[in-house]
Amino acid sequence: MRPETAGSDGIIDLWLFDLEPPLPYVHDLERLLSGDERTRAAAFVFDADRNRYIAGRGRLREILAHYLGLPPQDIRFTYNEYGKPGLDAGLHGVLHFNLSHSAGLALLAVSDRYSLGADIEQVAPLKEDVAAYCFSDAERRDLAALSQDEYLDGFYRCWTRKEAFVKAHGEGLSLPLQSFDVSIGTEAAPLLKRLDSDPSGLRNWKLFNLALAPGFAGALAVLTGGRNSRLQWRSLEELYAVSRASSM
Structure with a gap:
């Protein structure tokens, strides 16, 4: 599912990514976070936990920005009464996602249908x-x-x-x-x-x-x-290739 074909064939995109990138990348990703995310990051006692949180939230913003055509910093999250995160539909329209992480890996699923x-x-x-x-x-x-x-x-x-x-x-x-x-x-x-x-x-x-x-x-x-649905694995390398092409 690319931004220009979102919703076709009921495709669900899956992203698997590392939560322990080199420290310079963590610093770059931290710049993408909102004020409340930075506050939460600062509350972690251990550096490893803090850096994983920053990497997870930063990558989440980068990937969702790819679909929405927005700078990662401009994404606004909402939370239902049970704490499930979503996007501000008034600003971003309907795009479903869910992020899970364990140890040093994160899994993100994205769909504009389901x-x-x-x-x-x-x-x-x-x-x-x-x-x-x-x-x-x-x-x-x-x-x-x-x-x-x-x-x-x-x-x-x-x-x-x-x-x-x-x-x-x-x-x-x-x-x-x-x-x-x-x-x-x-x-x-x-x-x-x-x-x-x-x-x-x-x-x-x-x-x-x-x-x-x-x-x-x-x-x-x-x-x-x-309804029909199928899975499609995506990669950060693909994401960055698209970003480089659009900036040329």
Whole structure:
């Protein structure tokens, strides 16, 4: 999806980028932030966390500016009552996005058609039984059926799909994690299998399992209303090439 063809074919753009660029780039990205973002950045205790935040927000502004045809500094964000970020539609029109990050990587999904949610997680050994209080009965049964070698990957498939759906739904953790089921397998088309708040609306949602960097799991949830959609991976190199061409 490029600015001149936004909305064609129900394309959803995906951007995967590094949150630990060289320090000079972090300083450049910090200049793009708003005053409140800089205040939040300054509140981080550790430099690594502060720099990752700056890189994430700066890259987000750069990428969204690419679609909107605006300087990154001019983008204005809004937040719904549950804290989900969006764009000021009065200034920017309708453009849906969702940003997720884990360790040193960030995943951004962008669509001008569909509400969506993205989640990326670094796969690491579990220190507690998270599934016992975050997953539904059906999901826990599915996990219990996996072998010990399969369990960790199955857990992160389930976790990222649930997190992506919660973010796409837009009500944050006011939506109980046990009130819906997702599939946990390696199937090409993951499923939303149950949704207590809208039992007849399952067909309106589409889940995607994302192949990311080694050691990371990712998922995307999209409110398509049953319409066609497809994914397109984008890169910062492409973004900067377009920027250089437009400035010549």
